Amino acid sequence: xxxxxxxxTGLGVTLGVILGLAALxxxxxxxxxxxxxxxxxxxxxxxxxxxxxxxxxxxxxxxGKAALNLCAPGGADTGQKIAALLxxxxxxxxxxxxxxxxxxGGVKAVDAYVYSGMHTCRAAMLVQGGYKKCRFGCLxxxxxxxxxxxxxxxxxxxxxxxxxxxxxxxxxxCIRACPKGLLRRVVKKELKxxxxxxxxxxxxxxxVCAAPCTACGLCVxxxxxxxxxxxxxxxxxxxAKCTNCGVCAGKCPTKAIA
Numbered sequence: 001x002x003x004x005x006x007x008x009t010g011l012g013v014t015l016g017v018i019l020g021l022a023a024l025x026x027x028x029x030x031x032x033x034x035x036x037x038x039x040x041x042x043x044x045x046x047x048x049x050x051x052x053x054x055x056x057x058x059x060x061x062x063x064g065k066a067a068l069n070l071c072a073p074g075g076a077d078t079g080q081k082i083a084a085l086l087x088x089x090x091x092x093x094x095x096x097x098x099x100x101x102x103x104x105g106g107v108k109a110v111d112a113y114v115y116s117g118m119h120t121c122r123a124a125m126l127v128q129g130g131y132k133k134c135r136f137g138c139l140x141x142x143x144x145x146x147x148x149x150x151x152x153x154x155x156x157x158x159x160x161x162x163x164x165x166x167x168x169x170x171x172x173x174c175i176r177a178c179p180k181g182l183l184r185r186v187v188k189k190e191l192k193x194x195x196x197x198x199x200x201x202x203x204x205x206x207x208v209c210a211a212p213c214t215a216c217g218l219c220v221x222x223x224x225x226x227x228x229x230x231x232x233x234x235x236x237x238x239x240a241k242c243t244n245c246g247v248c249a250g251k252c253p254t255k256a257i258a
Contacts, residue, residue, distance in 0.1 A: 033085075034062040040081045041071060044149055046171035048072040067091060073150070073169040096188040098168040099152075099175060103138040103182045104195035104256055106159030108210040110134070125179040133208035136197040138182055144174035192242055192249060196256045199232045206254075213256040219248035 037058040045053035049070035051060060060066035061082060069079040069091035076090075083090035115131035117123050121139040124130050130139050140159035152167035153174060161174075165188060175183045182197055194213055198205045202214035215233040227241035228248060235257070237248070249257040 031059065031062045034058040036085060037061050037082060040074075040078060040085065042074050042078065044073050044171065046073060046149060046173050047176075048169075048171040048173075061086070072097075073171055075169075097170045097185045098163070098165045098188045099170065099172075099183050100163060100186045100193060101138065101144075101161045101182055102184055102193070102195060102197045103136070103160060103180075104211040104258070105132070105134055105137040105209045106140060106156070108158070109137045110208050121177075122179045130180075134198055134205075134212070136180065136182075136199070137209065138180065143177040143179070144183055147173040147177045149173070187239055192237055192244055192246070192257060194235045194237060194256055195258050196234065199234055201233055205233075211254050211256055213252075214254060216253065218251045218253065219257060222247050222251045 034055075035058070038055055041054040041058060043054055045055075047053070049057040049066070049072075051057040051066075057066060057070065061068070068082050068086070068088065069076075071078050071082075080090045110133040111131055112128070112133045113131055115124055115127065117127060119141045121130075121141045121143040124139045124141060129135055130137070132139065138160055140155065142153075142155045142161065144161050145153040145155055149171070150167050150169055152164045152169070153161050156162040161183075170185060172185075175185070177183075180197075186193065196205075196211070196213040198209065198212045200208075202216060205212035205214050213233075213235050215230050215235065217230060219235050220228045220230055224245060224247060225241050225243055227238045227243075229236055229238070235248075237257075249255075
């Protein structure tokens with residue numbers, strides 16, 4: 001009995017020494033420059049820059065392996081501070097983007113069955129693609145709002161995310177959280193959007209939701225600036241041509257353009 005005890009104790013001590021030596025020799029020292037860059041970054045660790053967090057982005061910047069303007073939450077001010085520290089010219093500020101929900105269904109979308117599982121969109125998605133008859137529709141459990149660090153998303157009474165454009169910093173966390181892919185980036189100044197992602201033909205889309213784009217083409221025919229086209233049974237607005245005249249929204253019979 002004692003021999004076994006001492007054998008296990010000796011093995012434990014030996015493994016401890018080996019692990020300690022490995023940690024010592026394999027230790028990667030953080031770059032002092034990376035530490036300074038990390039102090040400039042906002043510390044949200046949101047992943048907007050493409051790295052796992054701010055520390056990873058700081059290391060890439062210190063090694064000259066990343067663009068200076070990838071921190072969306074930090075904005076132009078952070079980009080300028082990074083450029084000043086690195087002795088480089090500040091990168092051009094990208095046009096302000098925000099995230100928007102491309103679905104107008106919510107409570108207007110027909111339920112296919114009563115879902116009683118975990119109240120997350122990702123869990124509901126695992127059961128026949130979701131409980132909505134519209135296979136493209138928002139499931140309304142707010143996975144997007146739960147991951148937003150900036151309080152930019154709340155769930156509305158209509159079962160859809162309500163996004164505050166002024167609070168949204170385009171970190172992309174909500175986009176990654178939505179299993180349906182309904183949250184997408186748009187230029188902040190875009191004022192007219194087709195709030196639907198249903199690519200089914202008109203009658204099929206209308207059968208599962210009260211607010212779909214039915215590809216009727218009225219918006220296309222009535223747009224004075226030829227800013228709208230039908231693609232795969234869905235109206236698409238070209239922001240470069242749209243002047244926000246509002247004709248399309250007025251002509252849309254299902255109010256899918258907002």
